[in-house]
């Protein structure tokens with residue numbers, strides 16, 4: 001016995017269309033499609049019943065069901081595209097960016113950096129010497145044995161070489177042990193009278209600890225002119241120290257031995273209750289002038305080798321020389 005009736009088809013169509021219209025998402029709509037038109041869907045089971053009808057009514061109900069089916073399909077399609085554009089609309093609303101807004105300032109990840117205390121002090125000194133008529137010169141860190149030793153009156157067999165052991169390259173060059181290399185280099189290039197300072201990095205083969213580094217900084221100074229005496233040397237050293245420390249400094253000169261000066265001194269300053277060995281110096285040895293092509297009968301000079309690293313350490317109360325080239329940001333940031 002047939003259960004199909006026009007009323008039944010009408011009811012099904014009514015509820016189907018209403019439920020399709022009420023679907024609020026594509027997933028929900030798809031579930032409704034299965035519920036109606038799927039293999040076990042409500043509409044499908046109705047179609048299956050056609051077979052049990054009389055040929056006449058089968059024909060008319062068949063036509064009716066087909067038109068209702070295409071109506072349901074049409075409404076599914078319409079709802080689908082409506083929901084699709086709704087979701088696009090939603091995305092457009094939530095994901096938009098306004099490309100006309102001014103850009104935000106970039107996030108600063110690291111501070112822009114600052115000068116290393118060594119360079120700060122070096123520049124201060126250059127400024128001071130510049131004011132005193134000195135020229136700032138620069139030279140190689142990898143050096144010929146000649147400029148580091150020979151030309152400074154330290155021949156191959158001289159015991160003073162042991163005090164300044166360094167790193168040698170296979171072809172016989174070395175990392176300079178002091179900035180005194182710039183004495184003869186400058187004499188060769190510049191004719192007297194001359195006044196130079198040469199700041200820079202020097203190297204020694206050292207057992208490294210808090211006060212000994214394999215790499216440190218010096219500033220060489222040299223003046224060559226007529227009638228230069230120890231008086232000139234003391235005058236310039238006192239002026240320098242007054243500029244650095246901001247007031248007159250108590251100093252003392254001790255004899256010091258360096259093969260390239262005669263007489264040679266250690267200049268100490270009274271610093272925080274003790275003598276600080278800061279400035280080895282002396283009058284340029286006649287042999288050094290000769291190596292530089294200068295006649296020692298006509299010209300004399302003084303030279304000094306300021307311990308730049310040591311000066312920086314006492315100025316900023318740094319107690320371990322390894323901080324100076326350690327690259328530790330916690331150390332470096334204190335100077336920014």
Ligand code: PHE
Pocket residue numbers: 177178179180258261264280281282303304305306
């Ligand atoms: N070059 C010497 C050193 O490094 C220092 C020095 C320089 C001494 C100039 C006298 C004159 O130890």
